[in-house]
Amino acid sequence: MSYIQVDNLSKQYGEGEAAVLAVRGINFGIASGELIAIMGESGSGKSTLLTVMGALNSPGRGKYLVDDIDVYSLGHEERADFRRNYLGFVFQSFHLIPYLTVRENVMLPLTPVNIRKKQKRAMAEEALARVGLAGKGGRLPSQISGGEQERVAIARAMVNKPPILLADEPTGNLDTKNTREMMNLLQQLNSDGMTIIMVTHNPECAQYAGRVLRLSDGLLVEEDKLICQG
Amino acid sequence: MNLWDIALRNLRRRKSKAAFVLVGLTIGVSAVVVFISIAEALTQNINSKLEEYGANILIVPKTENLSMSYGGISLGGVLFEMQEIHEEELAKIGEIENAKNVAAVGPMLLGAVEIGSRKAVLAGMDFQVASQLRPWWKVQGKLPDDEEGVLAGTEAARVLGLVVGRPVAMNDRSLVVSGILEATGSQDDQILFTPLATAQAILHKEGRISLAEVAALCSGCPIEEMVRQISAILPGANVMAIKQVVEGRMETLNQFRRASYGLSAIVVLVGALVVLVTMMGSVRERTAEIGIFRAIGFRSSHIMKIILLEAGIVSVLAGVLGYLLGLGATKIALLFFAGGGHSGHGIALPVDPWLAGAALALAILLGLAASFYPARVAARLDPCEALRAL
Numbered sequence: 123m124s125y126i127q128v129d130n131l132s133k134q135y136g137e138g139e140a141a142v143l144a145v146r147g148i149n150f151g152i153a154s155g156e157l158i159a160i161m162g163e164s165g166s167g168k169s170t171l172l173t174v175m176g177a178l179n180s181p182g183r184g185k186y187l188v189d190d191i192d193v194y195s196l197g198h199e200e201r202a203d204f205r206r207n208y209l210g211f212v213f214q215s216f217h218l219i220p221y222l223t224v225r226e227n228v229m230l231p232l233t234p235v236n237i238r239k240k241q242k243r244a245m246a247e248e249a250l251a252r253v254g255l256a257g258k259g260g261r262l263p264s265q266i267s268g269g270e271q272e273r274v275a276i277a278r279a280m281v282n283k284p285p286i287l288l289a290d291e292p293t294g295n296l297d298t299k300n301t302r303e304m305m306n307l308l309q310q311l312n313s314d315g316m317t318i319i320m321v322t323h324n325p326e327c328a329q330y331a332g333r334v335l336r337l338s339d340g341l342l343v344e345e346d347k348l349i350c351q352g
Numbered sequence: 353m354n355l356w357d358i359a360l361r362n363l364r365r366r367k368s369k370a371a372f373v374l375v376g377l378t379i380g381v382s383a384v385v386v387f388i389s390i391a392e393a394l395t396q397n398i399n400s401k402l403e404e405y406g407a408n409i410l411i412v413p414k415t416e417n418l419s420m421s422y423g424g425i426s427l428g429g430v431l432f433e434m435q436e437i438h439e440e441e442l443a444k445i446g447e448i449e450n451a452k453n454v455a456a457v458g459p460m461l462l463g464a465v466e467i468g469s470r471k472a473v474l475a476g477m478d479f480q481v482a483s484q485l486r487p488w489w490k491v492q493g494k495l496p497d498d499e500e501g502v503l504a505g506t507e508a509a510r511v512l513g514l515v516v517g518r519p520v521a522m523n524d525r526s527l528v529v530s531g532i533l534e535a536t537g538s539q540d541d542q543i544l545f546t547p548l549a550t551a552q553a554i555l556h557k558e559g560r561i562s563l564a565e566v567a568a569l570c571s572g573c574p575i576e577e578m579v580r581q582i583s584a585i586l587p588g589a590n591v592m593a594i595k596q597v598v599e600g601r602m603e604t605l606n607q608f609r610r611a612s613y614g615l616s617a618i619v620v621l622v623g624a625l626v627v628l629v630t631m632m633g634s635v636r637e638r639t640a641e642i643g644i645f646r647a648i649g650f651r652s653s654h655i656m657k658i659i660l661l662e663a664g665i666v667s668v669l670a671g672v673l674g675y676l677l678g679l680g681a682t683k684i685a686l687l688f689f690a691g692g693g694h695s696g697h698g699i700a701l702p703v704d705p706w707l708a709g710a711a712l713a714l715a716i717l718l719g720l721a722a723s724f725y726p727a728r729v730a731a732r733l734d735p736c737e738a739l740r741a742l
Contacts, residue, residue, distance in 0.1 A: 178646075211648060226353050
């Protein structure tokens with residue numbers, strides 16, 4: 123069985139005539155250490171699929187297993203623990219907390235963890251150094267550029283070393299230069315063994331993935347295995 | 353970085369909302385402090401007035417006879433054997449549970465004596481406790497300092513023609529007038545006072561007394577309870593609390609106290625509503641932020657803790673400020689209660705550490721209780737829905 127297993131997954135919004143089936147009986151597996159791109163038109167169900175895979179959005183039908191854990195059989199609080207221990211999120215608009223410094227934003231996933239402040243700080247500094255932002259930990263998000271904010275978001279997603287990173291349009295707000303830097307960074311993390319699943323519109327970004335899942339109208343229509351990366 | 357840091361940062365960021373909660377809670381707490389402090393100050397004032405009145409418990413022998421006088425006028429004719437208490441029995445008062453509240457015990461022996469061709473009432477008493485039992489006494493001359501001295505009430509001195517320093521023959525005994533009381537407007541004006549032992553010798557009632565007066569320090573002591581305790585150890589005596597003087601004022605004060613509690617409850621309720629509404633607004637504003645927290649692995653309980661920590665920090669501050677503000681307002685209010693703000697006649701401001709602690713506890717309880725629902729709403733936010741708000 124794959125490290126991540128999606129079995130006959132469906133997700134419906136609304137009831138009756140207003141019901142919209144965003145994801146329709148999708149099946150696929152992801153091995154540990156893969157870099158996957160999920161592509162599709164707007165409304166194809168790729169963001170819904172990502173929220174389901176992020177343990178944030180309970181599916182109506184089907185199973186979602188990670189490391190043999192049936193994620194949606196867990197209680198709410200256990201699912202929060204699962205997110206903290208297994209997943210890192212990179213959101214499209216970075217979603218940094220504006221009143222916390224860059225370092226504090228990176229430390230956020232460690233906040234509920236019972237370790238010393240000093241150690242949390244060291245882990246945050248290490249993550250910031252990894253994304254090339256050493257020395258910028260004391261700044262507020264508003265005091266750094268968009269590209270740097272994206273890197274802070276990645277540092278936050280990897281600070282507690284989760285095995286899986288989920289990225290929703292990670293380059294959606296970046297220029298070409300920053301997009302390349304971002305993708306190189308994700309590729310480095312992937313080569314270190316992190317499983318990365320990203321939703322993207324950008325075919326250039328998809329070229330960095332080992333596999334592309336194409337969705338259309340809630341259905342998985344194509345699974346491409348790319349040969350060339352980078 | 354921990355939940356405490358996030359709560360503090362958020363308070364700093366949303367200063368106006370925090371200030372609003374602070375003001376709501378502070379007003380609620382200070383109103384309660386004002387009402388309770390004023391009621392307490394007035395109670396203390398009445399209690400100290402009661403002490404100024406001297407004796408507040410009277411011990412007389414039990415009798416089956418009804419009083420034959422009304423308003424100081426004897427309905428006369430009927431004489432009965434006067435009953436007495438043994439003097440040594442009074443020592444038992446020192447053994448009651450509330451003995452520490454007993455300021456003075458004054459035994460008194462009453463009897464009729466002949467002075468020349470006239471009759472007068474002689475009262476034997478302990479002059480050492482006279483200043484506590486009859487603090488209003490003013491004496492021309494001095495109180496008797498030996499067994500041969502006699503103190504005369506102003507009317508008794510006038511009628512009997514007594515002069516300070518002159519001798520007076522009482523039954524078969526010669527005494528010296530050591531002082532004359534200034535008019536008191538009470539029965540004391542009609543009486544001659546000697547030391548207890550002298551009166552017992554003159555009246556041939558050694559070791560006996562007619563009554564005893566007790567001055568109890570009433571602040572914080574239940575006078576009715578003391579009466580019960582003394583009655584229990586002196587079964588042959590009738591023990592009474594002299595409380596009519598202050599009963600009226602106490603009833604007024606109790607009404608004020610009840611009204612105060614009612615008003616306090618209303619102000620506290622309004623304060624709680626201010627906190628509830630403000631915290632709900634704050635939670636709605638932070639929906640997206642809460643969504644991020646939840647997405648990166650914060651439990652519902654962590655979100656709740658952050659909101660309640662914020663409320664707790666503001667509540668502690670409101671408790672301290674509310675108490676201080678309440679004391680200040682009480683000080684000003686007491687000037688009006690004392691009549692015209694003459695500091696010399698003012699009512700003392702009670703500074704009670706228990707009230708300070710209670711104010712702090714009330715603020716924390718109120719802040720947390722009113723924030724509980726918003727915190728629960730925040731904790732139950734669907735992280736997916738919350739992120740959609742971004």
